[in-house]
Amino acid sequence: MKTRIMKTNFKFLAIVLSLGLFLQSCSSDDDKAVTSDPEVSGFEYGAGSSHSTDQVAYKGSNIHLEAEIYAEATVSSITVSIHAHDLELADGEADWDFEQVFTDSKYLAINPTFHEHIDVPTDIPAGEYHVELLITDEIGNSTEVEGYIQILELITLSNISIDETVVRGEDFHTEFMINAANGIHSITVDAHAHGLTLADGEVEWDYEEEFLEGYHEETEVEFHEHIDVPVTAPAGEYHIIFTIEDENGNTKEYETHIDVTA
Template sequence: MNRNLFSILAIFSMALFVFVSCSDDDDFPAPVISDLEIGYDNSKVGYRGTDLHIDAEIVAEGRIDRIVLEIHHEGDHGHKSGQHDDHEWEFEYTWTEFSGLKNAKFHKHIDIPLDAELGDYHFHFKVIDMQGKVTEIETEFEVKNPENTNAPVITVTSAPSDGQVFHMGESITIAGTVTHEMALGGMYIGLVRADQNLEDADVNSSNTITLLHTHDYDSPTSHAFEATIVVGAEHDNNITPKPIDGDIAWQDAEYYILVKSRDAFGGPFGFSERYYIDIHMH
């Protein structure tokens, strides 16, 4: 009898030990996220056309199952219809590469589109462990245009010779490339009458004859161009061709061709040199 009782107590004690051990194993604290950095030096700023630096330390006693990041524009918080403005940027991704780890250094770079809407964004960073426990950090960061970008580089590969004479019906042509380190914006090539005395920055489609005006490029960072206009043409090559009359009407005069371009972020213009020619209408 005593032997049987001893056996029963031993089995009961072992079962209780296993139950307590399993319960202890399941009773891990939720994951801990520390030292979260958004943007370099935790500036909480990202720039269009670049990447967003994200860094965090993670400790999960219950072992990491997955890490989830969600980003959306502040104006889209709680938006459920699925209808978004063309330039609203959203990001959602789940990483499983850290699965099974208790400690992880999270370091990623997320591309911000060139046309991402400017302004404040919500940032949701979640760590889920293998027990289903979730730790989430919600914060905000701002998307801005890049600062201190360089002007586009304009390289002219073919142009009229200095002082070349063009007569009625002859074609004036210029060709070359324009490049930028991040993204090109607008580009304009104007035929300017020298006696207009315009500063290069003031040359535009309203006050000169347009050879080329575009915002469409071979790639975001480079474009090969060729622009031609015939002396005496009634309309120029503006995006919506305009009549060549009034203050910009053809004249017997000295002209020059100017190429100008700026980046997609409203930075400084780049300018070509002036290519001077003479136009004789008769």
């Protein structure tokens, strides 16, 4: 009888121990299921054409973004947001408020490397833009990293100095600095007038010339030319357009006026 009771007690003790080990195992599994937020390292961005990390990009080009992601749980999405605050819009420009969620299979993994190129519109204002990268895993943990990037014009003009008047039969001086990220293809100068009355001996002057020598393929150069005005040109106001075209076909125009005097 005593032996039967002892066997019963041993069976009961074994059941209790097994249940305890099972509960401990479940608790251990629960502990392993608790993960930390994803971590991001090596977050870099810049001009896409050169995979630059200088945090500068150009209108009409693209932004290169890259980051190493450490995640204990599988990543479920990566969101990129780019926007600016209070940039003034010039004629023909529009606000750029970009957001895209990436769920490509190559990113739905543990410890993926994020690498994308984001197109930059041509009709947005140049200036400082806020860049945000949001990583979310399948459990719901998330991490956000952010920074700033300068969006620049592909072609910029500065230090402009152009004569406002010229005596016909002489020349007028033009000078300015050009910065072209893709290199200069050509510079065209167009001068013309509208509705000027021709006197005896005068001939309508409609001038256009393309300048290549000393400028072609340069990324930073001073445009410095003297443009002859025919002695037969009628006096009056002339409209002048300078057009700079880069090697990718992007253009920048600068318009002004000059008075031709007799």
